[in-house]
Amino acid sequence: xxxxxxxxxxxxxxxxxxxxxxxxxxxxxxxxxxxxxxxxxxxxxxxxxxxxxxxxxxxxxxxxxxxxxxxxxxxxxxxxxxxxxxxxxxxxxxxxxxxxxxxxxxxxxxxxxxxxxxxxxxxxxxxxxxxxxxxxxxxxxxxxxxxxxxxxxxxxxxxxxxxxxxxxxxxxxxxxxxxxxxxxxxxxxxxxxxxxxxxxxxxxxxxxxxxxxxxxxxxxxxxxxxxxxxxxxxxxxxxxxxxxxxxxxxxxxxxxxxxx
Amino acid sequence: xxxxxxxxxxxxxxxxxxxxxxxxxxxxxxxxxxxxxxxxxxxxxxxxxxxxxxxxxxxxxxxxxxxxxxxxxxxxxxxxxxxxxxxxxxxxxxxxxxxxxxxxxxxxxxxxxxxxxxxxxxxxxxxxxxxxxxxxxxxxxxxxxxxxxxxxxxxxxxxxxxxxxxxxxxxxxxxxxxxxxxxxxxxxxxxxxxxxxxxxxxxxxxxxxxxxxxxxxxxxxxxxxxxxxxxxxxxxxxxxxxxxxxxxxxxxxxxxxxxxxxxxxxxxxxxxxxxxxxxxxxxxxxxxxxxxxxxxxxxxxxxxxxxxxxxxxxxxxxxxxxxxxxxxxxxxxxxxxxxxxxxxxxxxxxxxxxxxxxxxxxxxxxxxxxxxxxxxxxxxxxxxxxxxxxxxxxxxxxxxxxxxxxxxxxxxxxxxxxxxxxxxxxxx
Numbered sequence: 001x002x003x004x005x006x007x008x009x010x011x012x013x014x015x016x017x018x019x020x021x022x023x024x025x026x027x028x029x030x031x032x033x034x035x036x037x038x039x040x041x042x043x044x045x046x047x048x049x050x051x052x053x054x055x056x057x058x059x060x061x062x063x064x065x066x067x068x069x070x071x072x073x074x075x076x077x078x079x080x081x082x083x084x085x086x087x088x089x090x091x092x093x094x095x096x097x098x099x100x101x102x103x104x105x106x107x108x109x110x111x112x113x114x115x116x117x118x119x120x121x122x123x124x125x126x127x128x129x130x131x132x133x134x135x136x137x138x139x140x141x142x143x144x145x146x147x148x149x150x151x152x153x154x155x156x157x158x159x160x161x162x163x164x165x166x167x168x169x170x171x172x173x174x175x176x177x178x179x180x181x182x183x184x185x186x187x188x189x190x191x192x193x194x195x196x197x198x199x200x201x202x203x204x205x206x207x208x209x210x211x212x213x214x215x216x217x218x219x220x221x222x223x224x225x226x227x228x229x230x231x232x233x234x235x236x237x238x239x240x241x242x243x244x245x246x247x248x249x250x251x252x253x254x255x256x257x258x259x260x
Numbered sequence: 261x262x263x264x265x266x267x268x269x270x271x272x273x274x275x276x277x278x279x280x281x282x283x284x285x286x287x288x289x290x291x292x293x294x295x296x297x298x299x300x301x302x303x304x305x306x307x308x309x310x311x312x313x314x315x316x317x318x319x320x321x322x323x324x325x326x327x328x329x330x331x332x333x334x335x336x337x338x339x340x341x342x343x344x345x346x347x348x349x350x351x352x353x354x355x356x357x358x359x360x361x362x363x364x365x366x367x368x369x370x371x372x373x374x375x376x377x378x379x380x381x382x383x384x385x386x387x388x389x390x391x392x393x394x395x396x397x398x399x400x401x402x403x404x405x406x407x408x409x410x411x412x413x414x415x416x417x418x419x420x421x422x423x424x425x426x427x428x429x430x431x432x433x434x435x436x437x438x439x440x441x442x443x444x445x446x447x448x449x450x451x452x453x454x455x456x457x458x459x460x461x462x463x464x465x466x467x468x469x470x471x472x473x474x475x476x477x478x479x480x481x482x483x484x485x486x487x488x489x490x491x492x493x494x495x496x497x498x499x500x501x502x503x504x505x506x507x508x509x510x511x512x513x514x515x516x517x518x519x520x521x522x523x524x525x526x527x528x529x530x531x532x533x534x535x536x537x538x539x540x541x542x543x544x545x546x547x548x549x550x551x552x553x554x555x556x557x558x559x560x561x562x563x564x565x566x567x568x569x570x571x572x573x574x575x576x577x578x579x580x581x582x583x584x585x586x587x588x589x590x591x592x593x594x595x596x597x598x599x600x601x602x603x604x605x606x607x608x609x610x611x612x613x614x615x616x617x618x619x620x621x622x623x624x625x626x627x628x629x630x631x632x633x634x635x636x637x638x639x640x641x642x643x644x645x646x647x648x649x650x651x652x653x654x655x656x657x658x659x660x661x662x663x664x665x666x667x668x669x670x671x672x673x674x675x676x677x678x679x680x681x682x683x684x685x686x687x688x
Contacts, residue, residue: 049621057651082651083687086291087323101528110410112381116526118533118575120567128622249424253366253374259325 023148026156026177027141033182035073035138037211038237040066042257045232049129052225058082059127061090062258066241071096074246075137078258085127089251094137102137107251114251123168130219130228135200143167154179170198181205181212197222209237287325292334292688294318299406299681302661305450307461312448312679313405314341319361329367332380335360342448353442354399354414361415376420381413382433384481384492386524386535388614389629390579392559393494393522393539395479395501396433399442404449404674406658406681414442428484435477435498438469440515443502452673454597459667459676466503466513475499489527494539496520505545506552508596516553517544532566547592556584565614571622575614582607602668609635623648631671638664638672654685 047059060081066074077090089107101119108115122134143163150157156179161172173189183205189198204216213235220227245255299313321334336359340346349356364378385394389412402411416439423430443466444451450461469475477498483490497519505516522539541557559582565575583589586606593603611634616627624647631640644658659680664672 055650083291083293084648084654084685086321086687101531103528108410110381111413112383116533118566118573119528119531120573121570124571125622244424249374249422249429252422253330253368256325 023146023158026148026182027146027158027160029182030175030177030184031138031141033212034184034214036067036071037213038067038209040064040239040241041235041237042239042241043232043235045230047127047129047131048229048231050227050229057128059085059129062260064241064245064255064257066243066246068243073137074243076246076250076258078254087254089254091246091251092137093246096140098142105251112252114248129230130198130221130226131200131230135219149174155185165192178212183212183214208235211237289323291321292319293685294688295408295683295685297407297681297683299679301676302659302678302680303676305461305676307446307450308448308676309342311342312677313407313681315339329365332362332364332366334362344447352439372424374422376418379415379417380420382416382418382420382479383413384431384494386492386526386537386563387561387579388563388565388575388577388612389631390561390577390610390612392537392561393481393492393496393520393524395477395496395498395520397439397441397501400444400502401442401448404444404660404677406660406679408656408683414439428482431481431483433477433479435479437472438475438477438499438515440466440469440499440503441501449674449677452668454593454601454668457597457601457668459673464513466515467507467510469499469515486525487527489525492524494520494522494524500543500554504554507550508552509550516551518542519544522559529564530566532564534562534564536560536562547589552592552596554583555586555589558582558584563612571618573614573616575612577610577612579610579612580607581610602666605635607635608670609633620647633670636664636669636672637666638662638669640671640674652686652688654683654687656683656685657681658683 042065043063045061045063049057049059058081059079062078062080064076068074073094075092075094077092079085079088079090087109091105091107093103095102104117104119106115106117107113120133122139123132125131126133126136144160145163147159147161148156149159156177158175158177159172160175162168162170165171169191170189171192171194173187175184176186177184183202185202187200188196191197199220199222200217201219202214202217204214205212206215207213213232215232215235217230218227239257241257244250245257294317296316297313299311301308301310301312304310316339318337319334320337322332324331338357338359343355346357349358351358351360360379362380364376364380366374366376368374382396383394385391391398396416397414399411399414403409416433416435417437419434421432445465446461446463450459452458453460453462478496479498480495481492483492485491499515500518501515503513503515505514506512507514519542520539521542522537524535524537526533526535528534538558538560541559543554543556545551545553547553559580561577561579563575563577565573568574583604583606590603594601611632613630614627616625618625624645626645627643629642633639639662641661642658644656646654646656648654657680659678661678662671662674664675666672667675
């Protein structure tokens with residue numbers, strides 16, 4: 001009996017904690033859990049792009065990420081496959097400030113050339129996959145209004161509507177966020193006609209160094225019938241990266257952290 | 261002399277290949293591609309083959325990691341149907357069946373410096389296919405004949421040191437022997453001859469700058485963040501990279517001495533990227549009774565690039581060459597080549613436009629780069645389409661089209677060299 005009361009009390013307390021969370025707190029925590037785990041991290045990533053007919057293209061790269069001031073981040077992407085991208089580096093300084101653009105560079109080793117990439121539409125494909133650039137680096141929370149439309153036993157369901165609808169291809173998207181880990185487990189995108197055309201799913205989650213981490217995610221393009229599977233391996237957090245790695249010096253001389 | 265240094269290069273290259281191929285324990289990565297490329301002239305030029313390109317190449321790219329250094333070897337083995345003598349190898353100008361692109365050792369002697377010693381590709385500056393302060397060698401033949409754009413950069417044999425003090429970054433490149441451009445010499449591309457006052461395919465050999473530690477070049481750059489931009493200062497001490505000087509006694513083209521001083525800045529403006537770069541070309545020799553050399557020039561470029569629609573990027577540039585003491589030049593020129601000979605203008609203005617569109621999940625890239633000079637009234641169009649069939653196979657088609665009102669202008673003189681090409685590449 002005591003146990004039951006305790007259990008009821010616990011549920012009551014826990015649900016009241018949940019109830020007290022505003023939608024902004026939920027999306028903030030989800031953003032933290034998805035993109036900011038640890039002070040820095042590394043992973044080796046495989047992207048498998050499968051078209052409707054089943055033919056596959058593969059990209060493999062090493063990824064370094066570091067959190068810097070004000071929610072800004074730096075990313076270092078060192079390509080290993082396919083062969084025509086081998087040794088190319090994609091460097092991103094992500095800026096979350098109002099009206100700021102991310103800075104992005106490609107390093108082209110055959111030309112010994114650092115080429116800055118013009119700030120672009122963040123909804124364009126990342127390396128030819130069904131993931132868009134924004135899926136990889138995170139969409140700015142201030143770009144959408146968020147609405148908690150449902151709370152299930154294990155998940156929050158949040159509807160996100162863009163403040164500037166002309167800047168994106170979707171009319172809104174709905175995200176299912178785990179209560180326990182705050183990791184988004186599924187997102188469904190709807191176009192201007194209300195048609196569901198795109199799904200992103202976190203298909204495998206593991207806890208690494210105490211951080212719940214998505215180790216496999218899949219995006220389905222329901223219009224083309226294609227999908228992309230993103231697999232993360234050798235994930236490590238808090239490896240003590242120096243910020244200088246994210247500069248031209250280390251484009252010219254990729255660090256062993258990525259070439260290994 | 262040249263032969264012995266060549267032997268040395270080949271033997272050390274082969275030993276490096278053996279070393280890298282036999283040393284898996286040291287962690288070696290071997291990649292590369294096999295490519296075949298064929299091209300045809302779209303004009304008839306009696307002095308040139310109608311075939312512009314006909315070649316098959318195998319590029320091997322071996323990178324070996326040692327504890328404290330990395331050894332990079334990258335070489336092209338080439339079958340060229342148009343080569344006069346494929347066995348006559350010249351690693352400086354790329355003639356023959358082997359073109360050694362890279363052969364260098366990269367290491368970090370102290371925490372705040374990196375060194376790269378050996379054959380390497382070097383690039384800097386802010387222009388897009390326009391170069392002011394990048395005085396590293398270019399291969400204009402490859403560029404205009406329609407090889408892959410990476411072949412525009414010819415290798416340098418250099419000691420390249422980078423220093424990273426707190427105030428910024430410093431790069432110094434020392435080339436003990438001059439690395440000239442792989443310039444247009446009439447063998448594959450026809451050009452304007454001021455002597456003959458016509459377009460000609462007559463092959464000429466310029467006097468080489470091949471004295472070690474005498475005909476040397478020094479390039480340096482200092483760069484650092486400038487607010488949210490990147491600012492750079494440049495200096496160069498060496499030679500005009502193409503043989504623009506004329507030894508009148510010998511009747512021989514040569515590479516006159518040159519210093520260049522310049523600066524650039526690059527950063528974002530609105531939703532695009534802007535760049536500005538300038539340089540002063542201090543031509544260190546004088547035209548006199550024995551030689552004709554270019555005058556000093558001031559060069560300037562500015563550019564802006566942005567995405568104008570989804571997966572469509574546009575870049576525009578304005579470029580200026582301003583010759584100093586133009587009156588003197590005109591007098592000298594007309595005294596030498598005749599009063600009706602067409603001398604260069606004081607100002608050469610060039611506008612460029614690059615359009616790049618990605619289609620089919622970025623597997624198809626189509627682009628057009630256009631140079632247009634309103635002062636010379638000539639233009640150069642470079643359309644290109646590249647399709648990635650899968651993770652290994654790529655097909656590409658490109659064209660190089662030159663038009664001009666006059667035969668003596670920069671692009672106008674190339675008008676008989678217009679060509680189209682088709683390439684097939686397997687990368688591994």
